[in-house]
Amino acid sequence: MPASVLPNTSRSQHEQGSAVTISGLTFVDLPLEIREIIWRFALPEPRVLNVLVWVSAGLKMQLLNRSDLKMTLAHVCFEARRIVKESGYVLAFRDEDEPNDPGVWFHPRKDRIERTIWGPGDWNMGA
Structure with missing residues (x-):
C-alpha cells in the first residue's frame, strides 16, 4: 500500500x-488470539535435516547444514517462543563439541531427517 x-x-x-x-x-495492542495466529503462520514449512550418522562405541549423529535450520522466530520474544514449543518443536541435535550449543529447533512430526550412515572404519575414507 x-x-x-x-x-x-x-x-x-x-x-x-x-x-x-x-x-x-x-502489534502488541492486538488481542492475544490474533497475535498467536500470526506467530503460527510464521512457523516454517516442514524442513529436511541432513545428518551424518556413524557407528563407533554408540550411534552418533551430526547435522551437516546447521545454519539452514536456525529458527529466528524462536528468538523474537517469549510469546513467539511459547508458540514454537506448543506447536511441537523441540531443541535437538546439540553439537557435543560445542558446550554452549543449544541445538536446533526440530519438529518430529513435520521435519524429515535424511541421513548418510557410515560404518566404524568408513569415517576416514575421504582423508
Missing part, C-alpha cells in the same frame, strides 16, 4: 522503515 494512503503516517516514516501505526495500533 503506498505511504500516501496509510492513515496517520507520514511518507518519511514509511520510507525509513519505522513501525507504521494505524490510529495508534501496534
